[in-house]
C-alpha cells in the first residue's frame with residue numbers, strides 16, 4: 001500500500017475492501033476502539049474501509065498529535081458525506097487547514113468566541129433558561145424540551161448526561177443542589193454572573209465531561225506530511241482519531257474508579273487536571289490549533305441551564321422507569337434512552353404567577 005519499509009503502528013488483522021471495519025461491527029466505535037487499543041497499543045493502525053486511520057488512545061500519543069505535530073495534523077479528512085454537507089469544506093470545522101480556515105477561525109475567535117461576546121449573550125441565555133409559561137405540567141415539559149432542544153447537540157448532550165448521573169448518584173445530586181440553593185436562595189433565581197460561587201457544581205460539570213465525553217473521538221484529523229507518533233511512522237493522508245472518551249476512563253490517568261461518577265476526584269489527586277487542552281488525559285474539547293473555539297460558549301449554556309434545573313426543581317424518577325445509561329451512535333454520544341423524570345417545584349419562579357402578561 002505504498003508504505004513499504006515504514007514502521008506502521010500495529011493493529012488488528014484486515015480484510016480486503018472493508019479493512020478493519022469488522023472489528024468495530026455491532027459496537028460503538030469509541031468503545032470498540034478502546035478495547036482494541038488495549039490489545040494493540042496506544043497508537044493503532046486501522047483501515048476503515050479504504051481510509052487508513054491511526055487511533056490514538058494515550059496521553060503521550062494525544063500530546064504528539066495535538067502538540068508536537070499539531071500543524072501536521074491540523075487538517076481534517078473530507079468524506080463524501082461531509083463534502084456534501086459542508087459545501088466542500090467551506091465551513092470552519094471541516095475546512096482544510098490553510099488560509100481560508102485561518103481567516104474563518106480568526107474572525108470567529110475575535111468576533112464570536114471572546115469572553116466579552118459570550119458574556120453579551122447572557123441576557124438571552126437567562127431568558128431562555130427561565131420558565132415563562134403558566135406553571136402547569138405542560139409548561140414545565142415545554143421548558144425542559146426547550147432547554148434540551150435549544151443550543152447545540154454538544155451542549156444538550158452534556159446537560160442530559162449531567163442530569164442522568166445526578167439522578168443515578170443521589171448523594172452528588174443532593175450536594176450540588178444544596179450548593180446551588182444556598183448560593184442563590186436570597187436572590188430567588190440563578191444569576192449567571194454568580195455561578196463562580198459554585199465550586200462543587202463545577203466539579204460535577206468536569207466529571208460529566210470526563211465520563212461522558214460528548215464528542216468521543218473528537219473531530220477527525222488528517223496527516224498532512226509524513227511524521228512519527230510514539231515512534232511509528234504515519235503516512236501522509238492518514239486519518240487520525242483521538243479517543244478522548246477512552247482517555248477519560250483510563251485507569252492509568254484516573255486511578256480512582258474511572259468508570260464511576262465521582263466529582264470529588266477533582267478535589268483529590270486529579271485537582272489540577274483541567275479540560276482546556278493542556279492536560280492530554282482530559283480532552284473533551286480537543287487541543288491544539290483545531291481545538292473547540294466554542295468551549296466558553298458551550299459551558300455557559302450548560303452551566304446556566306443545569307444550575308436553574310437544580311435550583312427550582314427536585315427531580316424524581318417515575319416508578320418503574322427504565323434507567324438506561326447506554327449511548328447512541330453518532331458524532332456525539334447522547335444517552336440512548338429518553339430521560340423521563342418528574343420535576344417537583346421547590347423554589348417558585350419569581351414573577352411568573354403574578355402577571356401572566358409576559359406569557360408566550
Ligand code: HEM
Pocket residue numbers: 092093094105152154155158214215218219220283284285286287288289290291292293294295297298299302
Ligand atoms: C459542551 C460543548 C462542546 C463540546 C464538548 C465541544 C467539543 C468539540 C470538539 C471535541 C471539537 C474538535 C476539536 C479537535 O479537533 O481538537 C470541536 C470543534 C469545534 N467546535 Fe465545539 N464543542 C462544544 C460546543 C461548541 C459550541 C457551543 C460551538 C459554537 C457555538 C462550537 C464550535 C466548534 C467549532 C466551530 C469547531 C471546529 C473548530 C475547527 O475545526 O477549527 N463548539 N468542538
